[in-house]
Amino acid sequence: MSIRTTIPPDVTRQAARPSTFRVYVTEARQEFLKLIRLPIFAATTVALPLMFYVIFGSTFAGQRAGGVGVTTYMLATYGAFGVIGAALFGFGISVAVERGQGWIKLKRVSPMPPLAYFVAKVIASASVAAVIIALMFALGASIGGVRMPPTQWVALGCTLVTGALPFSAMGLAFGYVVGPNSAPAVLNLAWLPMAFASGLWIPISELPDFVHSIAGFLPPYHFVQLALGTIGASEGGSPAMHLAVLFAFTAGFLAVAAWGFRRDEGRTYG
Amino acid sequence: MTTTQSSTTVPGPAPGRPDLPVLAELRCASKTYGKGGSAVAAVRGLDLAVRPSELLAVLGPNGAGKSTAIGMLTGLTAPTSGAALLFGQDPRSIAARQRIGVMLQASGVPETLRVRELLTAFRGYYANPLPVGTVIAAAGLGGLENRLFGALSGGQQRRVLFGIALCGNPELLFFDEPTTGMDPEIRRTLWATLRDLAGSGRGVVLTTHYLEEADALADRVVVLDGGRIIADGTPSAIKSLVPGRRITARTCVPVAEAQQWPEVRSASREGPWLTLLVNTPEPVLGTLLSRDPQVSGLTITETSLEEAFLTLTDRTESAA
Numbered sequence: 001m002s003i004r005t006t007i008p009p010d011v012t013r014q015a016a017r018p019s020t021f022r023v024y025v026t027e028a029r030q031e032f033l034k035l036i037r038l039p040i041f042a043a044t045t046v047a048l049p050l051m052f053y054v055i056f057g058s059t060f061a062g063q064r065a066g067g068v069g070v071t072t073y074m075l076a077t078y079g080a081f082g083v084i085g086a087a088l089f090g091f092g093i094s095v096a097v098e099r100g101q102g103w104i105k106l107k108r109v110s111p112m113p114p115l116a117y118f119v120a121k122v123i124a125s126a127s128v129a130a131v132i133i134a135l136m137f138a139l140g141a142s143i144g145g146v147r148m149p150p151t152q153w154v155a156l157g158c159t160l161v162t163g164a165l166p167f168s169a170m171g172l173a174f175g176y177v178v179g180p181n182s183a184p185a186v187l188n189l190a191w192l193p194m195a196f197a198s199g200l201w202i203p204i205s206e207l208p209d210f211v212h213s214i215a216g217f218l219p220p221y222h223f224v225q226l227a228l229g230t231i232g233a234s235e236g237g238s239p240a241m242h243l244a245v246l247f248a249f250t251a252g253f254l255a256v257a258a259w260g261f262r263r264d265e266g267r268t269y270g
Numbered sequence: 271m272t273t274t275q276s277s278t279t280v281p282g283p284a285p286g287r288p289d290l291p292v293l294a295e296l297r298c299a300s301k302t303y304g305k306g307g308s309a310v311a312a313v314r315g316l317d318l319a320v321r322p323s324e325l326l327a328v329l330g331p332n333g334a335g336k337s338t339a340i341g342m343l344t345g346l347t348a349p350t351s352g353a354a355l356l357f358g359q360d361p362r363s364i365a366a367r368q369r370i371g372v373m374l375q376a377s378g379v380p381e382t383l384r385v386r387e388l389l390t391a392f393r394g395y396y397a398n399p400l401p402v403g404t405v406i407a408a409a410g411l412g413g414l415e416n417r418l419f420g421a422l423s424g425g426q427q428r429r430v431l432f433g434i435a436l437c438g439n440p441e442l443l444f445f446d447e448p449t450t451g452m453d454p455e456i457r458r459t460l461w462a463t464l465r466d467l468a469g470s471g472r473g474v475v476l477t478t479h480y481l482e483e484a485d486a487l488a489d490r491v492v493v494l495d496g497g498r499i500i501a502d503g504t505p506s507a508i509k510s511l512v513p514g515r516r517i518t519a520r521t522c523v524p525v526a527e528a529q530q531w532p533e534v535r536s537a538s539r540e541g542p543w544l545t546l547l548v549n550t551p552e553p554v555l556g557t558l559l560s561r562d563p564q565v566s567g568l569t570i571t572e573t574s575l576e577e578a579f580l581t582l583t584d585r586t587e588s589a590a
Contacts, residue, residue, distance in 0.1 A: 017397055018394060018395055018396055018397050019394075022394055023394050023395060026390065026391050026394050027391065030383060030387055030391055033382065033383065033387070034380050034382050034383060037382035037418075038382055098378070098380070100378070101377070101378020101379075102374060102376060102377040102378050103377065103378050103379060103380060105346060105374060105377065106372070106374055106377045106379070106431075106434070108345075108346060109344045109345065109346060109367065109370070109372040109374065109444075110367060110372070110392060110395050110434075110438075111364045111365075111367040111368045111395045111396060111438070112395045113364065
């Protein structure tokens with residue numbers, strides 16, 4: 001406020017409306033910028049699944065899993081790992097942090113359509129997911145030697161990127177339940193064992209029986225089975241069943257997030 | 271604190287301009303947090319109206335209900351009973367929020383966004399935003415447009431939040447403790463800007479615990495304590511609620527002794543300076559001069575708003 005400028009007197013308002021579409025575009029763009037400007041996010045969320053794909057793909061090169069070559073199989077499993085990670089961390093941690101710092105509150109007193117905040121975050125994490133999948137497909141097609149008909153590439157890619165939706169809901173629920181400081185630790189603690197038990201790291205057929213029995217209760221398992229289904233490598237269970245389970249989980253996570261959103265209303269005090 | 275004390279009616283003309291339309295109001299609004307035995311009433315039966323061109327300061331100690339009152343007016347929190355209205359509507363309606371600007375206490379902003387991007391986003395929410403150049407100039411953000419929020423100093427970050435509050439060219443502005451942590455020079459510039467805003471016909475509501483700020487700025491002061499309004503009036507009317515004078519003098523008389531004198535309400539010392547709050551100054555001056563003929567630098571002033579405030583809130587405490 002070093003320069004004092006007279007703010008023009010309040011003018012008669014035209015009955016104009018702000019462009020809702022433009023608000024959504026700006027919000028989504030800024031959510032994406034916020035994510036990629038954090039080098040640690042880019043490094044862990046984008047680089048880690050790519051690195052795992054290359055390491056495990058080359059370790060088991062030449063072997064087969066689910067009836068397809070292992071580098072093809074792992075496009076689905078590490079692709080799912082990357083997409084879920086982007087959604088959980090891009091969404092969950094940012095919601096937890098922004099709740100803690102009061103950013104959401106500042107948005108709530110503005111006339112921003114409340115949905116814009118959440119839709120923008122879904123678009124941003126889906127965009128990060130698309131970047132991960134594009135890079136992983138490039139690695140698979142080049143050094144992984146993956147050969148598939150174009151329809152399978154498209155089907156697998158679309159299924160994987162769409163997975164950002166249910167796991168954004170999961171991230172949102174985490175973001176509303178977990179405190180800002182503990183969010184990264186709690187998410188890692190929940191996510192890494194879940195990824196393992198869902199067969200995202202090692203093909204589920206290679207895992208002990210008891211892990212197998214847990215997997216059915218974990219949303220990533222159903223997601224990765226859907227993705228594997230597009231390349232004919234599914235373990236079993238109909239796609240409709242996997243979809244239904246994912247929908248049910250999504251509804252549950254959204255309910256938890258809505259509860260947290262309402263609970264926050266009572267947090268202004270003093 | 272019990273509910274026995276009543277709000278103090280200020281004599282003289284009613285503050286504000288009753289002929290002007292009400293921009294925002296609380297009608298017997300109460301807010302209780304928690305349920306059952308652990309329920310805490312943050313505010314109780316608040317009645318408050320804000321009109322155009324009015325600079326209203328809400329004063330009160332921590333926990334008095336200032337932020338809750340602002341929260342109800344801006345739709346962050348719904349009253350448990352009673353009503354909060356913003357331009358006659360639910361404060362949560364987007365249409366009502368089109369017409370306000372808010373600067374909250376300690377808002378964190380994502381550190382990886384640039385100043386210009388933040389202003390662009392917020393301007394985008396409004397039908398008739400101020401030109402970005404006007405916002406940047408009014409908030410003193412010239413030259414900082416392309417800096418990341420996280421790379422700014424604390425004072426610069428507060429200015430960005432101030433700019434965000436101006437983005438929509440609002441008719442009514444809320445500032446929750448706006449000058450906390452600002453250096454005195456910047457604070458005075460902000461005061462001038464706040465006065466400009468009220469001078470241009472806008473309503474301005476600010477909470478503060480700096481009494482000099484309320485005294486210097488506000489047309490009207492509402493004192494909250496224990497979730498209730500204990501006084502409502504112009505700064506001078508509030509001060510006149512507490513009769514008496516302040517005597518300051520350079521003297522060796524100990525505080526403990528001065529406190530025993532009749533007519534003395536309180537005594538304090540800062541270095542060589544003794545300050546007495548008294549009901550009537552004349553008898554006290556007699557005692558002081560006879561006790562210490564060496565007394566120097568003697569001044570008698572009206573009580574400050576701070577002293578009035580302390581006396582008022584004290585009264586509430588002792589009514590408990």
